[in-house]
Ligand code: ARG
């Protein structure tokens with residue numbers, strides 16, 4: 231057992247001595263010294279791997295936190311100020327917003343600590359340490375085991391290892407697979423629970439360019455928001471309390487006033503969520519030529535409806551702001567991703583590589599390796615139709631808000647029918663649902679949902695064969711004669727899931743037989759029919775095919791490492807802390823065109839258009855521009871830099887990540903990628919893949935000069951080499 235992980239480390243160390251491609255790779259902090267330090271220093275880094283990640287002294291990692299469940303944030307002051315993106319804080323900013331106090335539109339600035347706003351449910355998670363536990367997790371795992379047995383042994387081993395750790399510790403532990411399950415690392419973390427909103431720019435700064443500019447460079451978005459971590463008097467994480475005090479971190483980032491220049495070394499330290507860089511061509515084809523186009527069409531339909539109603543009514547716009555941003559974001563990403571793979575001839579490139587692999591495998595004498603590609607082909611052939619049907623269920627059926635909402639009542643029905651459950655358990659569930667109802671109706675607008683339902687049901691019905699469609703389509707065909715609108719009207723007339731009063735009275739007066747009312751509800755019935763179909767037709771098949779694929783992927787990656795011992799392999803992103811590094815760089819998106827590596831306030835004024843929501847510029851910002859009142863935040867060239875592009879390999883989850891210079895000082899906050907490089911989750915192209923960051927001086931300028939919240943700078947450390 232010992233040998234296995236030692237061999238892996240040796241393989242990695244050997245790789246690290248060899249050539250590197252562009253900025254590709256998301257590296258493991260604890261292996262940085264062995265694998266990347268030398269190269270990072272050759273590229274210009276002046277600090278050491280130990281400065282970045284150490285378990286013996288304070289290091290950069292002590293100032294990086296997973297923000298909520300999907301973004302990264304960094305500590306930038308001695309009193310626990312936490313910097314992340316505007317789009318990461320968006321949901322919380324929206325929760326505090328009303329038509330009277332529209333912090334989304336107007337921005338929000340606490341002018342003292344008393345004005346900072348608590349955000350129940352929001353957490354920030356700090357990594358204390360990571361450990362290689364491969365040997366313990368693979369104990370009693372035999373290469374010839376079935377996938378199912380393998381998984382259950384691994385699961386039990388993970389539980390044993392994390393339980394063991396947590397028993398003697400105030401921290402939490404979790405274990406994740408790396409290198410497609412060839413290695414396992416344990417993450418030891420501390421979770422902060424009192425995170426308060428300190429500041430957010432108005433949307434026409436924080437979301438400048440909106441979804442029009444999203445996933446694109448050149449970019450001029452001031453995509454940041456500021457929070458603060460609070461802890462109890464003992465300095466430990468605690469739920470919100472007035473008595474809590476600002477967190478005193480072991481480390482916080484110094485902020486550089488020097489800016490960046492083309493070619494400068496930078497690195498990004500954060501929480502990339504998911505990449506799939508080692509998929510075979512069959513998978514790439516399924517994703518980019520089948521899955522993405524279907525989902526794009528369904529999302530476009532919803533977005534058009536959101537837009538129609540939001541343009542008419544500012545209250546609806548606020549209600550749907552978060553939903554719209556969420557749907558629009560990956561809608562656009564999928565378009566870019568499919569386009570990018572096509573531009574790279576990605577499928578052909580993978581096929582060519584696979585031919586080479588198969589040739590090598592046949593010579594290797596290893597039958598398992600030689601059989602990989604035909605096996606992949608067979609499995610993806612089986613998976614594709616199931617995936618398509620599942621997409622429609624998620625992106626059409628479950629995109630009807632009342633249907634998805636109704637599905638959350640299934641647990642209450644189940645508890646009510648189960649004679650062994652106590653009244654207490656049922657009441658607890660009722661209380662949970664009551665809270666959820668408030669949140670649901672706060673952001674619900676029935677006319678949108680009705681129109682979404684009619685439109686999506688039509689597409690759903692026309693896109694699949696009968697066996698993959700839920701039963702309610704029979705009703706639509708037979709009773710409503712394919713009249714989707716009439717069926718929608720019937721559901722809305724009869725359902726209680728769009729009627730706040732009826733739903734509250736059901737919960738307030740809940741009796742042992744009340745569940746029958748839920749079971750008779752047409753929105754609930756739709757949800758249950760989909761659930762049934764999923765269980766009967768998809769779930770089993772999907773799980774077993776996916777398990778087989780996972781197992782092949784593990785072997786495939788191991789085989790590739792043997793085939794290409796000089797190649798640089800890194801584990802796919804899995805929502806663990808990673809380092810990625812590259813250079814500040816422009817790029818050429820197409821023939822004869824070159825994009826520079828930075829944007830300025832001048833560009834904001836060029837884009838300004840008072841008639842287009844995404845390009846409105848406030849008088850205050852225009853005034854600062856006209857008087858050129860940039861203070862110490864101006865670049866050497868006299869202009870105010872807003873954003874920059876670099877070749878760091880980032881993905882979703884990296885939003886809000888600190889972008890650091892050769893000294894480990896903060897020069898930017900990552901928030902996006904460029905359009906031509908959006909396929910980097912599947913295939914990275916060093917010529918066009920760029921991450922997009924807000925220039926940290928623009929952040930300081932907005933806080934200080936624009937918002938007049940310069941008092942916040944007193945707790946930060948601003949540095950300049952000049
Ligand atoms: N594209 C960036 C990222 O994936 C920014 C998203 C902000 N949301 C939006 N809909 N504009 O998250």
Ligand code: ASP
Pocket residue numbers: 300301880881882883884885886901902903
């Ligand atoms: N905008 C993304 C995020 O929210 C980052 C990316 O996908 O590049 O994490």
